[in-house]
Amino acid sequence: MARRRRPFGGRNGGQTAAGWLFVSPVIVILTVFMAVPIVMALWVSVSDWTGRGNPFGGGANFVGMANYADLLSGETLASRQLGTALRNNVYYVLLVVPIQTAVSLGLAVLVNRRRLRGRGFFRTAFYFPSVTSSVAITVVFLFLFSASGAVNRTLAALGANGPNWFADPRGLIHIVLGGLGVTSPPEALRAAPLLGVSWWDWLAGPSVAMSVFMIMAIFTTSGTFMLLFVAALQNISAEVEEAALVDGATGWQRLRYVTIPMLRPTIFTVVTLGLIGTWQVFDQIYTGSQGAPANTTMTPAFLSYQMSFIDQRWGNGAAIAFILFAIIVLMTLIQRNVLRERETVPRRKRFYRDGVVPSGAASGEGPAAGPAAGSKEAVR
Numbered sequence: 361m362a363r364r365r366r367p368f369g370g371r372n373g374g375q376t377a378a379g380w381l382f383v384s385p386v387i388v389i390l391t392v393f394m395a396v397p398i399v400m401a402l403w404v405s406v407s408d409w410t411g412r413g414n415p416f417g418g419g420a421n422f423v424g425m426a427n428y429a430d431l432l433s434g435e436t437l438a439s440r441q442l443g444t445a446l447r448n449n450v451y452y453v454l455l456v457v458p459i460q461t462a463v464s465l466g467l468a469v470l471v472n473r474r475r476l477r478g479r480g481f482f483r484t485a486f487y488f489p490s491v492t493s494s495v496a497i498t499v500v501f502l503f504l505f506s507a508s509g510a511v512n513r514t515l516a517a518l519g520a521n522g523p524n525w526f527a528d529p530r531g532l533i534h535i536v537l538g539g540l541g542v543t544s545p546p547e548a549l550r551a552a553p554l555l556g557v558s559w560w561d562w563l564a565g566p567s568v569a570m571s572v573f574m575i576m577a578i579f580t581t582s583g584t585f586m587l588l589f590v591a592a593l594q595n596i597s598a599e600v601e602e603a604a605l606v607d608g609a610t611g612w613q614r615l616r617y618v619t620i621p622m623l624r625p626t627i628f629t630v631v632t633l634g635l636i637g638t639w640q641v642f643d644q645i646y647t648g649s650q651g652a653p654a655n656t657t658m659t660p661a662f663l664s665y666q667m668s669f670i671d672q673r674w675g676n677g678a679a680i681a682f683i684l685f686a687i688i689v690l691m692t693l694i695q696r697n698v699l700r701e702r703e704t705v706p707r708r709k710r711f712y713r714d715g716v717v718p719s720g721a722a723s724g725e726g727p728a729a730g731p732a733a734g735s736k737e738a739v740r
Contacts, residue, residue: 405678411668427675431683434556438667438676442683443555445658449639451566452659453691456577457634464582464630465623468589469615483590487583497580498647502526505572523568529654531564532571567656573644581637585630592626593619628699635691639684660684 404415405427413419431442471482489497504510505525512522530538537543545560552558566574596619604614620627642661645651651658651666660680668677 401678401681404674405682407675409674411672411674423675427679428683431676431679432555434552434554436556438673440556441655441658441663442660442680443557444561444655445660445663446555447557447562447564448566448570448656449641449659452570452574452577452641453635453638455566456574456638457631460578460582460585460634461627461630463578464585465589465620465627467582467586468593469619471586472590472593483587486586489580490583492580494580494643495647497576498644501572501576502648525572526569526649527653528568529656531567531656533563533565535568567653569649569653570657573641573648573657576644577638577641581634585633588626588630589623592623596622624699628696631695631699632692635695636688639688639691660687 400415403409404420406422406424407415407420408423409415409420430436431438433439434443467486470476471479471486473479476482506512507524507527511525515522545558549560549563550558552561554562600618600622601614604618609617640661641659642665645657645659645662646665649657651662661684664677664680664684666677667673667680
């Protein structure tokens with residue numbers, strides 16, 4: 361017998377209408393301030409809008425993928441600028457994300473210890489840089505790393521000469537190679553097939569100036585991610601740690617084989633937020649260097665702003681924003697695949713009942729014997 365449907369005005373219908381009524385303000389706000397600007401930016405990226413008039417009101421003409429081709433051709437100034445910005449940001453991501461993840465995990469393990477006195481004070485102290493204005497932190501680092509700042513004075517007291525941090529465009533890898541006597545690129549690295557930037561420049565490493573922004577990013581973000589790890593550590597049952605301790609595991613072994621595997625979801629969250637944040641770095645660059653020296657601190661986010669609001673090339677600026685969006689999505693999918701939890705155990709790590717290994721399983725020559733013999737059935 362078919363179940364009779366209740367009328368819309370019934371109890372469930374009233375709850376549905378009330379639910380839509382309560383969420384409607386949020387939907388309207390998200391549509392006005394997120395969906396509409398995204399659609400407008402997408403249209404600008406495929407048009408020749410000059411920044412005057414309404415782009416939807418006939419003030420722009422459709423040019424297709426011309427703006428994207430201009431950026432990705434490797435033959436124009438805009439393409440070389442994008443290549444330089446991507447090179448800078450790649451080193452920024454590769455160094456900042458792993459270090460800030462490791463530092464935040466280490467701080468979380470430290471402040472989560474029961475025997476540590478003043479845990480609340482240390483948690484607040486480590487988290488404090490995260491709630492401070494990024495502009496204020498940038499200004500402080502400009503004073504610290506200036507040519508006559510506290511960092512260089514400390515190095516001078518130790519007998520070392522500090523660099524002119526924010527005016528040195530040399531890459532760290534080039535500096536090391538220069539110390540070894542390599543001052544000019546070999547012929548194989550002179551080609552520039554990738555966005556107009558030579559392989560020698562791609563392999564330059566982060567500049568001395570960009571290194572300061574990396575240190576600042578690690579300093580300001582580790583406290584935030586520390587709180588995520590602290591919350592995850594407090595959800596780990598004490599019995600798990602005690603069982604590992606009874607089995608004779610050392611502190612490092614408990615961290616490596618017990619704690620870190622159980623923190624996999626939190627690590628995924630921290631790495632994802634780190635990737636998004638490092639690819640979108642803008643305010644520190646805008647306040648501290650605006651891409652100088654020699655565009656070695658230029659990032660795609662700042663380049664998008666510069667092309668749009670300063671050079672009035674709105675199509676190129678919007679196209680860079682969507683290229684950056686595609687990069688972030690791709691990197692997130694890659695690290696999600698790397699960090700996902702494997703549900704199956706490799707053949708070489710399977711255990712078998714009664715210690716009997718089926719014929720061919722140990723050597724990997726073929727599939728394991730079927731379950732005809734109970735003692736030879738594999739246990740995953």
